[in-house]
Amino acid sequence: MKFSPLLLGLGLVLTSPLPALAEKINIAVGHQSMCTDTYTAGIVVKEMKFLEKFLPKTGKYAKAEYNITWSDYSSGGPITNQMLANKLNFGVMGDYPLIVNGAKFQATDSLRTLYVAGTGYNLKGSGNAVVVPVKSDIYSFEQLKGKSVSTPVGSAAWGMLLKALQDAKMSKEISLKNQSPAVGAANIAAGKIDAHSDFCPWSEIMEFRGTGRKIYDGSEAGVPYLHGVVVREDFAKKYPEVVTAFIKAVIYAGQWIEENPTKAVDLMEKWTGVEKEVLYIYFSKGGHLSLDPTIKTKWVDALKFNHTVLVKEKAIPPLDFKEWITEDYVKAAYKELKMDYEGAKADLVDPEMANAKLPAEIWHSRDGISTYATLPEFLKAVSDFQSTGAKLNSTYVYDKSTGLKLFGKTAFFVKTADGNFETFLRKPDADAFAKENKGEVIDLPTAVASISAS
Amino acid sequence: MSAMIRADIKNRLNIIWSSSLSRWKTWLGITLGFTLLYYLALMAALILKFGNYPNYAVAYNWPKNVWKIIQSTPSYSDMLLIIADEWLLEFGYMNYDFGNGISEWGLNIIPSKVLVVLILAALIATNYALLVSKRHCKLENKVQSSSAAGVGAMFVALTSATMSWVVCCATPSWIVGLSMMGMGVSLSLWLEPIGPFVTALGFGLLFFSLYVLSSPAQPTSKVEPVGNKENKNYYNPLPSEGVN
Numbered sequence: 001m002k003f004s005p006l007l008l009g010l011g012l013v014l015t016s017p018l019p020a021l022a023e024k025i026n027i028a029v030g031h032q033s034m035c036t037d038t039y040t041a042g043i044v045v046k047e048m049k050f051l052e053k054f055l056p057k058t059g060k061y062a063k064a065e066y067n068i069t070w071s072d073y074s075s076g077g078p079i080t081n082q083m084l085a086n087k088l089n090f091g092v093m094g095d096y097p098l099i100v101n102g103a104k105f106q107a108t109d110s111l112r113t114l115y116v117a118g119t120g121y122n123l124k125g126s127g128n129a130v131v132v133p134v135k136s137d138i139y140s141f142e143q144l145k146g147k148s149v150s151t152p153v154g155s156a157a158w159g160m161l162l163k164a165l166q167d168a169k170m171s172k173e174i175s176l177k178n179q180s181p182a183v184g185a186a187n188i189a190a191g192k193i194d195a196h197s198d199f200c201p202w203s204e205i206m207e208f209r210g211t212g213r214k215i216y217d218g219s220e221a222g223v224p225y226l227h228g229v230v231v232r233e234d235f236a237k238k239y240p241e242v243v244t245a246f247i248k249a250v251i252y253a254g255q256w257i258e259e260n261p262t263k264a265v266d267l268m269e270k271w272t273g274v275e276k277e278v279l280y281i282y283f284s285k286g287g288h289l290s291l292d293p294t295i296k297t298k299w300v301d302a303l304k305f306n307h308t309v310l311v312k313e314k315a316i317p318p319l320d321f322k323e324w325i326t327e328d329y330v331k332a333a334y335k336e337l338k339m340d341y342e343g344a345k346a347d348l349v350d351p352e353m354a355n356a357k358l359p360a361e362i363w364h365s366r367d368g369i370s371t372y373a374t375l376p377e378f379l380k381a382v383s384d385f386q387s388t389g390a391k392l393n394s395t396y397v398y399d400k401s402t403g404l405k406l407f408g409k410t411a412f413f414v415k416t417a418d419g420n421f422e423t424f425l426r427k428p429d430a431d432a433f434a435k436e437n438k439g440e441v442i443d444l445p446t447a448v449a450s451i452s453a454s
Numbered sequence: 455m456s457a458m459i460r461a462d463i464k465n466r467l468n469i470i471w472s473s474s475l476s477r478w479k480t481w482l483g484i485t486l487g488f489t490l491l492y493y494l495a496l497m498a499a500l501i502l503k504f505g506n507y508p509n510y511a512v513a514y515n516w517p518k519n520v521w522k523i524i525q526s527t528p529s530y531s532d533m534l535l536i537i538a539d540e541w542l543l544e545f546g547y548m549n550y551d552f553g554n555g556i557s558e559w560g561l562n563i564i565p566s567k568v569l570v571v572l573i574l575a576a577l578i579a580t581n582y583a584l585l586v587s588k589r590h591c592k593l594e595n596k597v598q599s600s601s602a603a604g605v606g607a608m609f610v611a612l613t614s615a616t617m618s619w620v621v622c623c624a625t626p627s628w629i630v631g632l633s634m635m636g637m638g639v640s641l642s643l644w645l646e647p648i649g650p651f652v653t654a655l656g657f658g659l660l661f662f663s664l665y666v667l668s669s670p671a672q673p674t675s676k677v678e679p680v681g682n683k684e685n686k687n688y689y690n691p692l693p694s695e696g697v698n
Contacts, residue, residue: 034553074556084536085519086526110529153639178633178642180619182549182558183504205552234526273553313643 024065025239027051027246030079030088033072033272034181036201036282037127037227038092040253040291041119041246043271044264046070048256050249056241077154080104083113089235090246092119094156094199094227099307100316101230102324107317112233116329117247117293120254121226123350125218126288126404128160128225129203133191134213139427141168141216147194150179150187156225159309161197163221188212200225200288204278207410208394214410217425219351219402224302229293240329247293247333254291257283262369277363277394277407286358286398286405290349294334294341295327298348351403360408363393375413375421379451382408386448395444399425400433413447414439421447466668473583473668484579489571493563496615496631497545500559503635504547508561512544516565538566559634562616570653574610577660578603584667599663606659613653 031042045051055066071088073079076097082088084104091101091113098115105113130149132138138147141164151158165171179187184196189211196212206212218225229250236243257264261284268283269276282289300321310316334341359371360378364385372378375397385392395408400422411423412430416439424430430441442450474481501507520537527533546560581603585596615631629646633639 034556081539085523085540087519087522108529108532108535110527110532153633153643176639178637178639180558182552182556183619185552186549273555314646 024067025061025242027066027068027090027242028071028088029069029090029092029246030071030073030082031092032075032079034074034274035094035199035227036274036279037094037120037225037289039119039268039272039283040257040293041090041092041117041227041229041250042070043072043268044253044257045246045249047267047271048253050252050256051246054245054248054252056245061241075152075155076101083230083232084108084111086232089232091230092227093230095225095303095306096154096156096159096310098228098230099303099310099319100154102321103307103310103317103319106319106324113230113324114233114236114329115228115230115295115325116236116243117229117250117333118295118299119227119229119250119293120289120291121224121299122219122288122290123224123298123348124352124402125160125221125223125225126351126402127200127282128157128197128218128221129214130161130164130195130197130216131188131203131206131212132195132215133188133193134211135191136194136213138194139215141220142170143215144195145170145173148175148177149195149197150177150184150193151197152180152184152199153178154310154314155199156306157197157199157218159306160218160221160223160225162309162313163223164216167221185211201274201278201282204281204407205274207407208275208278210409214425217399217402217404219404223305224298226299226302228295236329240332243329244332244336247330248337250293251333251337251339254293257291258285261285261287280363280394281396281405281407284361284396284405286351286355286403288351288405292344292347292349293330294345295325295330296345296348300325351405353403355398355403355405358398360398361396363395365391365393375423375447376419376451378408379421379448382444383448383452387452397423399423399429401425401429408444411444413442413444415442415447415450462670465670466665469668469670470580470584470664473587474580476587477583481576481579481583484582485572485575488575488578489568492571492575492611492614493561496617497561499635500547500561500617504559506547506558508545508547510544510546510548510557514541514543516540516542538564540564540566542568558619560618562618564616567614567616570610570614574607574614574656574660577657577664578607581660581663581667584664595666595669599666602659602666603663606656606663609652609656609659611656613649613656 031046032038033043051068071082076093079088079091079093080097080101083091083101093101101113102115105111130141138144149161151161165174179196181198181202184198185202185206187193188196188206203212203214207214231243261280265276265279265283268274268279281287304321307319331341334344359373360375361369361371362378362381362385363369370381372381382395397406397408397411398404399406401424404425406423406425411425412427414422414424414430414434416437422433424433427441433439434441519540523533523536523540527536541562542565543563544560547558548555549558585600613628615628617631617634619630619634628649629642633642
């Protein structure tokens with residue numbers, strides 16, 4: 001009998017309503033500062049402390065103490081390994097590594113991840129590209145027959161290259177080398193390899209630095225290029241509100257970038273070391289990246305296609321997409337932010353249509369970015385700036401064929417007989433247009449000189 | 455198992471044990487030396503291939519990480535596989551030409567793999583101890599077993615490499631190592647699934663070599679039996695390193 005008060009107390013404790021969590025909640029995120037398409041769930045959320053802004057602080061989380069850690073990785077593979085070891089709860093990565101993540105977890109007996117949100121996409125696959133040394137005489141993909149092409153095997157760029165080779169029936173006609181992005185870029189600069197295929201933003205880095213030239217853009221393969229967020233299922237089950245908060249931070253990061261593209265890329269350059277002019281080609285209006293966390297049916301189809309490539313080439317385990325992909329958290333995030341999820345999900349940005357009337361841009365190092373409705377106005381402005389010795393960080397035009405945003409200095413300009421200009425990513429497209437319109441294919445300096453002379 | 459086979463195995467194990475024990479310093483030297491040399495060779499290969507010296511090193515809290523895996527993995531089989539991939543040390547070259555730096559190549563010290571290399575090294579050392587002690591062994595047997603041990607060691611060494619680089623799905627593995635050394639994509643992808651079989655074959659050859667070299671020899675007139683006096687097939691390994 002003497003223990004009865006103790007038992008009564010214990011009974012009361014056990015039967016009383018759950019108190020607020022007075023626990024420390026560790027949130028560990030693996031991201032990639034050298035992969036632009038992950039920034040809205042990675043470096044931006046980290047540096048702007050957007051996750052802290054949305055983490056739940058009421059109800060059962062009233063007494064929760066959050067310990068947020070961010071780990072930067074060079075690729076998605078190690079993030080998956082760290083998630084398996086439970087050192088990371090969240091992982092942000094590109095489509096191919098995402099699939100490996102899901103499949104690797106589903107191959108275990110007891111662990112799973114969930115694909116809970118996207119970060120951004122390019123509908124037709126821009127972001128991946130094949131680059132040749134800038135002085136190479138190769139201008140089209142078909143010219144790669146009999147040449148050596150390197151790529152990081154297992155990446156989205158590798159998947160794109162395989163698809164491009166299949167489409168061109170050239171699979172057995174090139175020598176494929178496995179190469180990391182940094183070495184691939186260095187080999188392109190030194191002219192040690194015929195071509196290198198890589199993911200975002202490596203192609204643009206090579207173009208911006210003047211070492212490489214794109215001959216094939218991922219959009220030609222026609223398979224969407226997307227990135228997303230995976231979370232360990234045990235974490236998501238234990239703290240579903242934290243997962244929703246993370247996605248709210250992703251949405252908010254996207255909005256912040258869209259509202260402040262120049263400031264955003266300026267800060268991103270400080271955080272990541274990637275040149276802001278390169279980042280601008282991704283994050284500005286008309287850029288390669290549509291910041292959109294919704295999970296579209298088209299994305300699921302693209303991921304399924306990518307999985308078939310990986311199964312065929314790398315014999316990775318099967319992946320049950322129904323079990324892996326869930327819209328629950330992203331829908332909850334949209335709802336809590338009072339945003340229309342279905343509307344956002346239905347919205348698809350096709351650069352060819354969306355960028356058709358966008359103005360060319362000049363980034364003046366002191367005065368910032370100015371826009372020009374027509375190419376002659378743009379060329380005139382470049383000419384004027386050059387005549388005063390002004391420093392231009394970069395210039396941007398759009399590919400007439402795909403709507404893709406390009407660096408002015410790498411674009412092929414076509415001056416038509418009536419004095420108009422068009423810009424192209426690929427020389428064969430420019431040649432065809434010039435032939436059709438009795439024009440000539442020229443580069444930016446020649447185009448500027450022709451405007452100055454007129 | 456028949457009594458004869460049991461006796462044969464016991465006899466061979468005695469021979470292996472005695473041969474190794476009689477040269478324990480050499481045995482230990484080969485075991486540790488080979489392991490060290492193995493990782494130095496991997497590092498040298500990376501330096502030669504990429505043309506730059508390592509410029510970063512990271513030490514991981516292996517025990518703490520393993521403990522975390524044990525706590526958070528419900529299945530024992532998953533637990534063991536995940537622990538097997540856990541890193542202890544990483545050496546590599548960080549390329550600062552891009553972004554805030556990107557690791558161009560890395561050599562990872564993974565305890566589970568180090569254990570495999572240590573076992574490999576111990577088998578090589580044991581083979582060596584047997585080889586030098588069995589002076590009466592036929593030359594062709596010596597050549598056969600040495601060749602088998604050599605090929606076996608090569609297979610195991612090949613599949614125990616833990617080099618990595620930034621190729622999206624790549625984590626340290628033997629096939630990544632071969633890719634880094636320049637192996638073609640098709641061949642490396644084809645070889646990837648057969649890694650465990652190559653390892654098993656390698657160990658099989660090493661054990662085969664041990665089996666051949668530990669065969670109880672036919673006594674010759676000039677050799678005096680010592681050691682286990684009851685075992686007439688057991689011969690003194692030469693020269694002793696002073697076990698006593």
